[in-house]
Amino acid sequence: MDTTQRTEQQRSADRRRRELLEAADRVVLRDGPQASMNAIAAEAGITKPILYRHFGDKGGLYAALAKRHTDALLASLRAALDAPADRRERVESTLDTYLAAIEARPQVYRFLMHPAEGSTGTDQGFDVGKHSAPLLRRMGEELAQVIEERVDLGPGSQQLARVWGHGIVGMMHAAGDWWLGERPCSRAELVRSLADLLWGRLAAAGDRIGGPGF
Amino acid sequence: MDTTQRTEQQRSADRRRRELLEAADRVVLRDGPQASMNAIAAEAGITKPILYRHFGDKGGLYAALAKRHTDALLASLRAALDAPADRRERVESTLDTYLAAIEARPQVYRFLMHPAEGSTGTDQGFDVGKHSAPLLRRMGEELAQVIEERVDLGPGSQQLARVWGHGIVGMMHAAGDWWLGERPCSRAELVRSLADLLWGRLAAAGDRIGGPGF
DNA sequence: AGTGCATGTTACTTGCGGTAACCCAAGTCT
DNA sequence: AGACTTGGGTTACCGCAAGTAACATGCACT
Known part of the structure; x- marks a missing residue:
């Protein structure tokens, strides 16, 4: 009876916890990430x-x-990644899944990614939303412009260039951030790997045994 | 004389401002981003x-x-982008410039990109450093694993896969963030553009008139 | 001298995260 | 029945940082 007793209380606590989380969810989605306790x-x-x-x-x-x-x-995302299809299709499906998710619930997305953006609240510890994003954005726009100026992309080149500008900057940023934390290889190797990625080595690589690769 | 007067005071104010910024810089670099006013x-x-x-x-x-x-x-970055060399070389040089910068002054980098990470300070408005990064990291690692499992990348495949995992996730994230804010095109178009980028269209495209392209 | 005006200070308010101390209903032991 | 732990709850408080008001002072210009 001791154990049942315990699980009983555990269940109750868990239920409560879930209720609290749902309430927190509501508030955060309504008031932004600066919602107070x-x-x-x-x-x-x-x-x-x-x-x-x-x-x-x-x-x-x-x-x-x-x-x-x-x-x-x-x-x-895992589901999209594991779907039975060729690599290109799965890449597209994964990208689409992610984008659909952030499109469907931008509030949640903003909360997860830019928690400090909340409206007029008194903010402590510098913000990120208002400042780091601008740096990334500026780099993305700048790169987009260079691409559009100098690479011949055919029709729709302007939009393509902008997407690529922001995409490439994001790639550089995320890889750099990870690399800076873990230092898994030399800078030169990292540069080479990223350039290879941009150069289509992912598309060109063969599948491993065991089904279609990513 | 009125104007000289004005510029005189302006200069003085600017000098002061610069001094203050330098002091702020020192403190931020020492105490982290949660440095108090x-x-x-x-x-x-x-x-x-x-x-x-x-x-x-x-x-x-x-x-x-x-x-x-x-x-x-x-x-x-602009300098690297404008160097006289072929596209691949410039891409690598730009990547390297960025990475060298964040490597040389990680404190500055962390301040610009992850301002809320500062040590034990009492934080208001949810943190980003401790939470959004984990999501990105988890996605990156997960993708890396899938790539390594299913794509044949030859020697050094594990490291390459991790770089690519984090890089691709970063690309997706940054492009998605930008897209969500500006909605410059449909989701399908965005997916296609990003997949094209990953598929090496940047490498394959021709130069525009006026010199080597990015 | 006297009047702006920029520069600086002390002392305060507000608002939040976090905590200590108390409270009380419900079940348990004797 | 009546004392006794215990888990969910509250009030009232502390510390601290952002931001502000009101007061002080040095210095140009008329």
Whole structure:
């Protein structure tokens, strides 16, 4: 009976936790990422300390909240990645899945990716949304312009150049960020690998044994 | 004389501003992005309200601070982009310039890109550094694994796959972020453009009249 | 001298994250 | 029945950082 007792209470706590997360979700989606703990607690019909009992601190709540959406997104991406089709088709399907997800729920997306963008709230610790994005954007636009000026892309070249500009900058940024954290190889190797990617080596590579490759 | 007077004071104010920015720079690079206005003011040898007189609010200071580094980085990128060489070489040189910059001054880089990561400070408005990065990282690692499993990349395949995984995810993310904000085209078009990029269309395209293309 | 005006200061308000201390209903032991 | 733990709950508070008001001072110009 001890165990059933325990699981009973565990269940109750978990249910509560889920309720709190849903309330937090509502508030965050309504008020933006600068939603206060007070507001979230109010929406859940309770008061702050309970939130802290459940999630430790604000980061904990955030992490729990992010995990839900993140897991859902990763699941659909995996599905697209594992579909039975040739590589190009799967690449497109994966891209489309991701884009469809962020298109369908931009609020969630903004919350996950640009948490500090929230409206007029008093922000502590510098923002990212208002500043790092601009750097990336500026680089993307600049690169787009160079591409459009100097590469012959046929019809629709302007839009294509912009997509590529932002895409390439994003690639560079993400790879650089990861590389800076893990230092898995020399800079020259990284440069070469990325250039190879841009040069179509992914398209040209053969499949491994065991089905169509990514 | 009125004008000279004005420029005189203007110069003085600008000098002061620059001094303040340099102090802010030192503090931010030392204490991380959660440096308080008080700390910055103290480092500059003055007090808070002056900072507010010069920069309006914390975001203004940040913006000014970011602009300096951003402009410097963009200048070197433009140089690499305009070097006289063939396209592949310029791509590699641009990538290398960027990576060298973030490698040389990781503190600055982290400040520009992940401002909310600062140590143990009391953070308001959810963090991004601790959470959005993980999503991107998880996607990157996951994709890397799929690539490594299913694509035959020859020697060094594991590292190549990881670079590509993170790079492709970054491309998708940045392009998606930009697209979501501007909606310059349909989702299908975006998917197609990105897949084309991955398929080496950049390498295959011809130069425009007027010199070697990007 | 006296009047702007830029520059600087102290001292305050507001608002948030986080916590300590208390509260109370429900079940348990004796 | 009545004392006793225990889990969910609240009020009231602390610390700290952003941002502001009001006051002080040095210096040009008339």
